[in-house]
Amino acid sequence: MSVCAALDLKKKYLAFRQKNGDEARRTITCDRTGMSIDSGSGEPLRIEYTDVLEHRETPHLYLLLCSGHMGVQLARDGLTTGSWNALLKAIDRAKEEAAAMQDLI
Numbered sequence: 001m002s003v004c005a006a007l008d009l010k011k012k013y014l015a016f017r018q019k020n021g022d023e024a025r026r027t028i029t030c031d032r033t034g035m036s037i038d039s040g041s042g043e044p045l046r047i048e049y050t051d052v053l054e055h056r057e058t059p060h061l062y063l064l065l066c067s068g069h070m071g072v073q074l075a076r077d078g079l080t081t082g083s084w085n086a087l088l089k090a091i092d093r094a095k096e097e098a099a100a101m102q103d104l105i
Contacts, residue, residue, distance in 0.1 A: 026074070030087065033094060037072060047072065049094035 027038045034048040047066055056063040057076075062084055064072040076084075 026078075028074070030082070030090060035087075049091040050098045052091050055088065055091075 027040075029036045029038070029044075034046060034051075036044040036046050038044040047064070047070070051067045051070075052064050053067060054065045056065065060076055062074040062076060064074070066072070
C-alpha cells in the first residue's frame with residue numbers, strides 16, 4: 001500500500017472517530033463460514049468470509065474490504081482472543097472451499 005493510500009485511510013478513520021466520539025467498540029464472533037460484527041447499536045452485521053475481497057493493514061488498523069462496497073475497521077490492539085493471522089487463514093480456507101464446491105457443479 002502506498003504512503004498516500006495509508007494516509008487517506010488514516011484520515012478516514014480519524015474522521016470516523018471524531019464524528020462518533022470515542023473509538024467504536026466492536027465484538028466480532030467468527031464461525032466456520034463468516035463473522036458477525038456487533039457494535040452494540042443495533043442488529044449485528046453478518047459478513048461471509050467469501051465476501052471479503054481484500055485486506056489491508058495500517059500502523060493502527062486492520063481493514064477488511066468486502067463486496068458491496070462494505071468495509072470493516074479493526075484496531076490492531078483490539079483483538080482479545082485469536083489473532084489476525086487466524087482470521088485471514090479462515091477467510092482463505094472458506095474461499096478455497098467455495099471454489100472447490102464450484103468445481104463440483
